[in-house]
Amino acid sequence: MKIAIASDHGGFELKKEIIKLLERKKIEYKDFGTFSAEPIDYPDVAIPCAEAVARGEFDKGIILCGTGIGVCICANKVKGIRAALCHDTFSARMSRMHNDANVLTMGGRVIGPSLAATIVEEWLDAEFEGGRHQRRLEKISKYENKAQ
Numbered sequence: 001m002k003i004a005i006a007s008d009h010g011g012f013e014l015k016k017e018i019i020k021l022l023e024r025k026k027i028e029y030k031d032f033g034t035f036s037a038e039p040i041d042y043p044d045v046a047i048p049c050a051e052a053v054a055r056g057e058f059d060k061g062i063i064l065c066g067t068g069i070g071v072c073i074c075a076n077k078v079k080g081i082r083a084a085l086c087h088d089t090f091s092a093r094m095s096r097m098h099n100d101a102n103v104l105t106m107g108g109r110v111i112g113p114s115l116a117a118t119i120v121e122e123w124l125d126a127e128f129e130g131g132r133h134q135r136r137l138e139k140i141s142k143y144e145n146k147a148q
Contacts, residue, residue, distance in 0.1 A: 001124070004058040006032035006049035007108070008042040008071070011064025014108035014116055018062060021117045027124075030058070046074035053102055054080040061103040062120065068107035075103045079144055082137075087111050089122045096126035098133045 003022060007015035012034060022029045032049040034040050042065045053061040061083075063071040068085045075083035083103035084095035087110055095101035104123045106116055 001027055001060070002058045003027055003029040004032060004049045004052045004061040005029050005063070006034075006045040006061070006071075007064035008034055008045060008066070009037050009039045010042075010066025011068075011071075011106070011108035012037050014106065014111075014113060015064050017113035018064070018116060018120055021120060042070045043074045046071040047078065050075040050078040050081045050083065050103055054078050059102075060124070063103060063105050064108050065105075066107055066109040068105040068110065072103075072105040075105065082140075086119055086123065087115075089119055092119045092123040093126045096123055097129050100128040100133070100137055 005015060005018065019029065019031065033045045046063050049061050049063050052058050061075070063075055065071045068087070072083045072085040075081050081103055082099055082101045083105055084091070084099060084101035085105045086092040086095055087106060092104065104120065106119065
């Protein structure tokens with residue numbers, strides 16, 4: 001598994017903790033930035049990270065900002081991305097099982113590192129169920145392709 005990861009300054013500290021988790025689990029990743037706590041504009045990291053996932057260069061993406069909202073909005077503007085903002089394990093698991101979310105977003109100012117690590121583990125371990133959920137995703141893709 002290959003993970004694309006990114007954050008703005010609001011998610012920078014949490015990103016460092018998530019990277020430690022990925023390293024402990026021996027999961028390959030690429031950090032799309034930012035690389036300090038200096039303020040930046042979240043679209044500058046969220047969009048390139050999401051685009052890399054959409055191109056298939058990475059299996060999944062994790063993008064962090066202060067609340068997780070801004071980066072979720074950005075990621076979902078990228079064709080083929082299904083980003084889910086999750087601050088609890090149930091939502092994280094369901095975002096994979098029912099929505100086949102390929103990007104997880106979280107807020108570094110909303111949750112702590114321990115909960116975030118558990119959310120990431122749940123999200124990475126959950127598998128898409130397909131079936132009736134596949135039909136729904138196909139409807140989203142059909143609209144997405146029409147809207148372009």
